[in-house]
Amino acid sequence: MSSPGPLSLLAACLLPVLGAFAVDSARVGLWGVGVELVALGWLARDPRRSVKLLAFGILAAISIFVSTYLYGGRHLDESAAAALRIVYIVLPAALLTPVIQPAELGDHLAQRLHLPSRPVVAAVVALQRIESIGEQWRQVQQARRARGLGPDNGVVRRFTGLASTAFAVLVVSMRHTASTAVAMDARGFAAATQRTWAGPAPWGWSDSIVLGLGIGLSLFPWFLFPWFF
Amino acid sequence: MLTQVSLSIPAGQRVLLAGPSGAGKSTLLRAMAGLLLTADQGDFSGQVLLDGDDVAETPGRVGLLQQDPLAGVVAETVGRDVAFGLENLSVQRDEIWRRVAGVLAATAFPYPSGHPTAALSGGETQRLALAGSLVLGAEVLLLDEPTSMLDVSSAQVVRDAVRRETVHRGTTLVVVEHHLGPWLDFADRLVVLGRGGRIVADGRPDEVLRRERTTLASEGVWVPGLPAPEPNRIDEGVVEPWPLEPFTSTGVRLGNTGGAAIVTASGIQVRRQAHLTGGRGTQIIALDDVDAALHRGRTLGVTGASGSGKSTLIAVLAGLLEPNSGDVMCAEHLGPLRRRRREPRPWKWRSAELAARLAWVPQMAESGVVSSTVFDEVMATSRAVGRGEGSDVARTHRRADAILETLGLSHLRDASPYHLSGGEQRRLMVAAALVHGPHGLLLDEPTVGQDRATWAAVVGCIASAQSAGAAAGLASHDLEAVTALDADPLRLEHGRIG
Amino acid sequence: MNSTRITSPLLRPHGSPARWRTIELLTAAIIGVVFGVAYWGYSSTYTALPGLKALTGPFVGLVNGPWLIAGVISGLVIRRVGAAFFAEVLAAVVSTQLGTEWGWTTVISGVVQGAGAELAFAIFLFRRFTWPVAALSGALAAVGGFCYEWFTWLPGFDLEYKLGYLGAFVISGALVAGIGGWVLTAALARTGAIDALPAGQEAARHNAV
Numbered sequence: 029m030s031s032p033g034p035l036s037l038l039a040a041c042l043l044p045v046l047g048a049f050a051v052d053s054a055r056v057g058l059w060g061v062g063v064e065l066v067a068l069g070w071l072a073r074d075p076r077r078s079v080k081l082l083a084f085g086i087l088a089a090i091s092i093f094v095s096t097y098l099y100g101g102r103h104l105d106e107s108a109a110a111a112l113r114i115v116y117i118v119l120p121a122a123l124l125t126p127v128i129q130p131a132e133l134g135d136h137l138a139q140r141l142h143l144p145s146r147p148v149v150a151a152v153v154a155l156q157r158i159e160s161i162g163e164q165w166r167q168v169q170q171a172r173r174a175r176g177l178g179p180d181n182g183v184v185r186r187f188t189g190l191a192s193t194a195f196a197v198l199v200v201s202m203r204h205t206a207s208t209a210v211a212m213d214a215r216g217f218a219a220a221t222q223r224t225w226a227g228p229a230p231w232g233w234s235d236s237i238v239l240g241l242g243i244g245l246s247l248f249p250w251f252l253f254p255w256f257f
Numbered sequence: 258m259l260t261q262v263s264l265s266i267p268a269g270q271r272v273l274l275a276g277p278s279g280a281g282k283s284t285l286l287r288a289m290a291g292l293l294l295t296a297d298q299g300d301f302s303g304q305v306l307l308d309g310d311d312v313a314e315t316p317g318r319v320g321l322l323q324q325d326p327l328a329g330v331v332a333e334t335v336g337r338d339v340a341f342g343l344e345n346l347s348v349q350r351d352e353i354w355r356r357v358a359g360v361l362a363a364t365a366f367p368y369p370s371g372h373p374t375a376a377l378s379g380g381e382t383q384r385l386a387l388a389g390s391l392v393l394g395a396e397v398l399l400l401d402e403p404t405s406m407l408d409v410s411s412a413q414v415v416r417d418a419v420r421r422e423t424v425h426r427g428t429t430l431v432v433v434e435h436h437l438g439p440w441l442d443f444a445d446r447l448v449v450l451g452r453g454g455r456i457v458a459d460g461r462p463d464e465v466l467r468r469e470r471t472t473l474a475s476e477g478v479w480v481p482g483l484p485a486p487e488p489n490r491i492d493e494g495v496v497e498p499w500p501l502e503p504f505t506s507t508g509v510r511l512g513n514t515g516g517a518a519i520v521t522a523s524g525i526q527v528r529r530q531a532h533l534t535g536g537r538g539t540q541i542i543a544l545d546d547v548d549a550a551l552h553r554g555r556t557l558g559v560t561g562a563s564g565s566g567k568s569t570l571i572a573v574l575a576g577l578l579e580p581n582s583g584d585v586m587c588a589e590h591l592g593p594l595r596r597r598r599r600e601p602r603p604w605k606w607r608s609a610e611l612a613a614r615l616a617w618v619p620q621m622a623e624s625g626v627v628s629s630t631v632f633d634e635v636m637a638t639s640r641a642v643g644r645g646e647g648s649d650v651a652r653t654h655r656r657a658d659a660i661l662e663t664l665g666l667s668h669l670r671d672a673s674p675y676h677l678s679g680g681e682q683r684r685l686m687v688a689a690a691l692v693h694g695p696h697g698l699l700l701d702e703p704t705v706g707q708d709r710a711t712w713a714a715v716v717g718c719i720a721s722a723q724s725a726g727a728a729a730g731l732a733s734h735d736l737e738a739v740t741a742l743d744a745d746p747l748r749l750e751h752g753r754i755g
Numbered sequence: 756m757n758s759t760r761i762t763s764p765l766l767r768p769h770g771s772p773a774r775w776r777t778i779e780l781l782t783a784a785i786i787g788v789v790f791g792v793a794y795w796g797y798s799s800t801y802t803a804l805p806g807l808k809a810l811t812g813p814f815v816g817l818v819n820g821p822w823l824i825a826g827v828i829s830g831l832v833i834r835r836v837g838a839a840f841f842a843e844v845l846a847a848v849v850s851t852q853l854g855t856e857w858g859w860t861t862v863i864s865g866v867v868q869g870a871g872a873e874l875a876f877a878i879f880l881f882r883r884f885t886w887p888v889a890a891l892s893g894a895l896a897a898v899g900g901f902c903y904e905w906f907t908w909l910p911g912f913d914l915e916y917k918l919g920y921l922g923a924f925v926i927s928g929a930l931v932a933g934i935g936g937w938v939l940t941a942a943l944a945r946t947g948a949i950d951a952l953p954a955g956q957e958a959a960r961h962n963a964v
Contacts, residue, residue, distance in 0.1 A: 041859040049906065081854040084798075088856030092908070099812060099916055114856070117907075121858030125851065131333045146780055151845055153331050154784030158849060159375060160327060161792055164624055170577040171625040174617035175689070176641030178608025186800075192627070194793045195939060198786070199675060200623050202948035205785045206296035207328035209778035210287060213295045215331075215342035215389060216316030217777055226340035226353045296778050296951045298959070629945075675946035 032071070034133040035140060036235035036242070040068060041120045043242035048116045050249035054105050057112025060249050064119050067241045074126035081125060085118025120245070130155040132227065139229040146221065153208065161201060168196045258284050258299065259454035268396070271423070271430040273440050273462060276450035277476045278680055278708055282433045283324075285450065286399045289431065290321045307397065317342055320390025324402040326382035329389070335361070335377075336370025338385055342393045360392040364422060379563050380404075380411025384418050391422060397429040405435060405706065408562045408734045416440070435708065438481035441466075449473065477708025485737040486709050489717035495659040496718060497725035499644060499694030501591070501613065518550040519591055519697055519728045520574055520603065520615070525583030527569050527752075543569040544580075545752045551697050551728035556719065558744025559732040566752040567732035568620055568701050574730050575617040575699040576603025587614070591696060613642040616690035620701040620732075622683040626674045631666060632657065634674050634685060639693040653692065660688045664714050680706035687715055691722060698722055698729045704738045716741050775835060778951050783829045787842040790825035791849020797821050798855050813916050816897075816923030820931025822864075823896040826872030827936030830892060831884050832943070834953045839876060839892065843869030860907065864900055871899025872932075884954070886937045893933025897924040 044064065051057045072078050093111035100106060134152035137143045172178050172189065179189040212218075244252070259281045266272055276282055287293055291313030293301055305312045312319055323329060332338040336357050343353045357370060366388055367381065377385060383403050390398060400419065404412035416439055423430050432440055437447075447465040451457035457472075458465045466473075466480065473480050527544040544566045551557055551574060559567045572578045573585055585603055592599030593610040600606060603615060616638070619625045628634040639645040639653045661667045664684040669677060674685055687703050698719065704712055716738050723729050723742070733739055739746065748755045801818065829842030847865025855861050875892035876884075901921050909917055943949055944958035 038859070042863070045860055045863070045907070077854075081858075084854050084856040085858060095812075095815075096912070100912055113907075117860050118856065118858040121851065125854075125859070129333075130852075131337065146775065146777075147784075147841060149331075150777075150780035150784040151787075151841075154781065154788045154845065155849065155852075156330070156333055156375075157785065157788055158792065158852070161789055164621065165792060165796075167619050167621055167624040170572065171617070171619050172627060173608045174575060174577060174612060174615070175625070175627055175638045176609045176612030176693075177627055177637065178611075180607045180609070190793070190796065194789065195942065196624060196626060197792075198789050198939075198943060199626075199946050199948045200621065201785050201789050202782065202943070203623070204325070204328060205781045206778060206951060207323050207325055208331070209776075209781050210290075210292050210295050210321065211323060211329040211386070212331060212341075212781075213292050213316075213777050214290055214319070214321040215393065216345035217341075218295070219316060220345035220347075222347055223344050224347050224349060224353065226337055226344055226350060226357075228350070295776070298950050298956060673946060675948060 030230070030232045030234055031127075032234040032238040033136055033229065033231065034128045035136045035231075036238040037071070037124045037128050038133070040071075040238050040242035040245070041124050043246040044120050045117050046246040047249045048113045050253075051113045051116055052109055054108035054112060056249050056253050057109050057116065059253060060116050060245075061112060061119060063248055064116060064245055067245060068120055068123045071127060071238065072123040077126045078122045082118065082122035085115055085122065088118070089114040116249075120242075135225050135227040136229040139225055140231065144221075145223050146217070149217070149220075149223075153212070157201070157204075160204075161197060164197050164200050165193065168193050168200075259288070262303075262450075262454065262456060264448065264456070266429060266431070268429055269427045270446060271444050272432070272446045272448055273437065273444040274431055274433045274448050274450065275437055275473065275478050276457075277452055277478065278435075278678055278706070280450040280452055281454040282450055283401050284454075286321065286401050286431065286433060289397075290319045290399055292321070317346060317393035318395060319397045319399065320387075320393065320395035321399045322383060322386050322390070322401065322403045324405055326379045326386070326406065329386040330374050330382060333373060333375075334370065335366070335368055335372045335374060335385060338374055339370070339389050339392050342389060346393070356392055360388050364388050364391065364418065378411060379407050380415050383407070383415045387415075387418060387422065391426075395428065397431070398423060400430070400432045400434075402433055402435065404439075409736075411563060412439070416443075435706070436479045437466075438479070441481060449478075451476070474709060477710050479709060485741060486713040488720045488741050489663065489710075489713040491663045491718055491721045492659060493721050493725040495656040496691050496722040496727070497694060498696040498727050499613070501696075516555075517553050517588060519553055519588045520585065521550045521587075522570075522573060522580070522585045523548050523583055525573060525580040525585060527566075527573060527578060528581045529569075543752055544573070544749075546583075547749070547752070547754055549574065549730075549747055551699075551730050552745070553696075553726055553728045554723060556723055556729040556731055556742040556744040557747060558739035558742065559730065559747050559749060560734070560736065560739060561749035561755065563734075564751075565749040565755075567749055569752075570747075570749065571699045571701050571730055571732045572617070573604075574697070575615050576606055576611045577617060579604040609642050612638050612693070612695070614695060615697040615699060616693070616695035618683075618686045618690050618698075618700040618703050622679065622686045623675070625686045625689070626682070629673055630671050631661070631674055631677070631685060632670045635661060635689045635692045638689060642693060644693055656694070657688075657692045660691050660718065663718060664688050665711055678706075680708070680711060683707070684711060684715060687718060691718060696727060698727050700729065701732045702734065703731070704733065704735045712738070775833075779833050779835060779838075782949070782952060783833050783838050783842045784845055786825055786829045786832065787845025788849050790828075790842070791846040792853065794822055794825075794846055795850040795853040795855065798850065813919030814923050816920040817927045819897065819900065819924050820893065820927030820935070823868055823872065823893055823900070823928050823932035824936045824939070826869045826896055827889055827892045827932050828940050828943075830872060830876045831889060831937060831940040832949055832952055832954045834876075834881060834884060836877075836881060837873065839872040840866075840869035843872055843896070864903055867899040867903045868896040869899075871895035871897070874899075886934060889937035889940075890929040890933035893928040893931070893936065894925045895928075896932060897921075897928030900924065900928075 089111040093107050096110040097107040130152055134148050138145050138148045179186045274282055289305055331341050339357045340353050404415050441462050444462050447462040449458040458469050525547050528540045529543050559570055561567050586601040592601045628637050635657045636645055645653055703715055719729055825846040826839035826843030830839030844865045847862045851859055851861045872892045875895045879888055901924050944955045949955035
């Protein structure tokens with residue numbers, strides 16, 4: 029069986045959000061998260077990055093638990109449900125995001141969903157710049173530190189430092205953008221409203237299965253859980 | 258920018274286009290490619306015809322390679338990148354892949370079509386851009402300083418590829434370069450664009466060179482056969498290291514007699530996460546078991562191919578990176594006080610402490626900009642470390658003015674650093690690294706994009722700071738600069754001392 | 756020589772005014788990516804302080820402003836239908852790729868916030884790009900974000916909290932994303948980095964006068 033494409037994976041990341049609304053007790057939440065792990069876990073490809081992505085969700089769940097408890101009337105079960113709602117939403121993203129490749133996603137968005145070609149290409153090109161933008165970010169921060177303007181201490185200085193860094197990176201990126209636009213137009217992109225795609229965008233059995241799992245996870249907390257228990 | 262430029266190029270001719278920075282060479286190339294409206298602004302008039310057709314109407318017939326290799330990369334893999342132009346021309350998928358395979362084989366591209374573009378070196382990326390133009394059947398190739406950001410051997414490989422591919426296809430070629438030498442025997446014609454954007458000389462390369470050699474050199478063009486210019490030194494008083502606090506109070510002055518190591522790296526290893534988004538344990542070893550030291554009154558000249566770890570070593574010595582193993586230590590007396598003890602590890606220092614001791618000129622000069630005017634830019638660090646106040650102001654201003662003057666930036670004092678050209682920005686960063694009087698000066702490719710005159714000024718400033726008692730460390734492809742500074746050589750190969 | 760602008764074969768025809776130039780598409784996309792990385796950096800700091808939300812109550816809405824800035828800036832710089840929406844959504848995709856505490860729902864937030872930011876420019880028919888419009892754009896982006904959070908993150912809270920949160924969110928959106936985005940755009944225009952785009956050209960004309 030071929031591996032699932034980006035659209036079905038994306039659906040499986042997003043559909044469980046609908047199910048999360050029905051997570052109204054710790055018991056539903058715990059069962060939901062368990063079922064989710066089984067249903068989507070086999071698709072994960074990059075455990076280290078998944079753990080990293082999940083860590084953001086766990087931290088958020090803890091903080092929502094605390095704030096719901098303090099400001100929502102000090103109900104333990106309700107607060108736990110709020111926290112598990114977050115885990116139910118974040119877990120699919122943590123498992124599947126590393127599997128979704130931007131270039132492939134672009135191919136599918138344009139050919140299968142028929143989104144306009146030129147914006148899709150621009151988005152894919154820009155997504156490929158994440159690494160070089162990250163590198164620029166590092167250089168700007170290093171330069172600011174070397175110039176005596178680094179964020180040594182203080183929240184305000186950190187925040188203004190972040191804003192200045194973002195601005196410097198933006199300026200540098202804009203200049204690179206101009207060169208990239210020239211390079212793209214030199215290869216006929218300016219007039220390419222009707223363009224072909226070198227990459228295929230197939231929808232296979234595995235996609236249908238993954239989509240089905242996503243739908244199942246959106247329904248589980250609403251119907252399946254009450255039906256089983 | 259350009260005025261009344263008329264140029265007629267017969268098919269198959271190979272033209273070298275020279276001239277000082279700012280003469281409009283790149284603009285002329287974009288005009289010839291029919292791309293002025295993509296990113297240029299202003300008023301245009303005139304026309305560019307290719308066999309009688311407007312170039313803008315016939316995409317693919319004119320190919321363009323730019324200075325920054327990364328600018329041309331549009332896809333994640335080699336094959337998809339080459340395919341980009343074909344996709345735009347609505348070629349069918351089977352035909353796309355047939356042509357991509359054909360051009361990769363014909364140009365002897367060293368990687369298969371599934372190879373990630375992010376893993377290519379600068380030179381390989383330029384060859385990829387070349388393949389991306391050739392696959393469209395480009396009849397004209399316009400090259401905008403395609404090798405100026407590459408090391409010597411990569412530059413040679415790119416030139417060879419251009420030569421091989423254009424000769425047997427009979428491609429018309431227009432090359433813009435600062436360094437004319439390597440292209441001369443290949444060119445049929447040399448066109449010189451003067452300041453003000455007019456053509457001042459046009460003819461066979463040897464004749465134009467014979468006639469205009471001195472004019473070209475005085476315009477700053479690197480003419481083959483002339484020795485590198487003498488470094489243009491500056492008064493040592495304005496670049497000498499600023500005494501650190503404990504020493505001024507006890508009256509001890511730093512001598513300039515040289516020799517002592519101020520920063521020593523021993524057995525350092527630096528690992529780097531290869532991708533921001535990838536977690537698959539992909540770590541690159543950027544430096545492995547490297548020893549290096551900065552000595553007062555000397556220059557450390559770090560050379561090596563792109564990706565050999567030069568920039569990483571310079572960043573480690575500048576206190577910007579913590580090594581994964583090994584030590585980076587400064588000389589005892591330089592460390593800032595921490596509870597009566599001196600902290601010897603530069604990467605542990607606070608930003609202001611670091612800035613007072615070591616300065617860094619980044620490879621991407623514009624990423625160093627922190628102020629809105631040129632003058633504020635060179636004053637920024639002095640202010641941050643408390644040398645722009647009280648009795649120090651006059652001295653700091655004097656230093657700033659003198660350094661800006663030498664580096665040819667005085668007339669831009671109130672300009673925005675972002676409005677400067679690439680070469681000017683790089684000189685500005687050198688100035689900003691010198692004014693506050695650091696004891697160690699770390700520079701990453703400071704001479705890129707400089708013409709003969711400004712090259713002499715940059716090298717002269719470094720030389721003067723060094724004789725005034727600073728220690729310098731230089732990462733560079735520019736062997737002439739390394740020689741002119743009489744640097745202690747350190748050659749890196751794949752992150753190790755070669 | 757007279758000074759009239761000559762339309763010549765060098766000027767490549769752009770088609771209809773609604774058609775985006777390559778540099779406009781790319782600029783909107785790059786604004787999205789740069790701020791996506793910035794959002795991620797900001798949210799990492801935010802996530803690392805889990806006590807923050809608990810301690811400040813509904814005022815936590817005040818920290819949301821920075822997450823709305825990409826749309827405002829893109830709308831101001833590019834001045835075309837969809838620019839604000841495109842950049843804000845892409846920024847959300849990028850921060851999701853890098854990892855946030857909200858998974859792919861970050862992209863849903865991006866969609867509703869981008870739609871809010873876009874609405875403000877649409878109200879003025881993509882003709883006015885002054886600071887009040889920018890502030891409105893930031894405020895409406897916040898309202899969009901709030902509508903979505905009403906169903907997702909807020910059900911456990913009482914109405915008082917929700918209204919307080921909305922107020923804090925809108926203030927932060929209008930000030931940080933709106934006014935802040937307008938200031939940043941003006942600064943960007945002064946650097947000359949966006950000279951090929953409407954906002955940069957207007958700034959250049961202004962300077963020339």
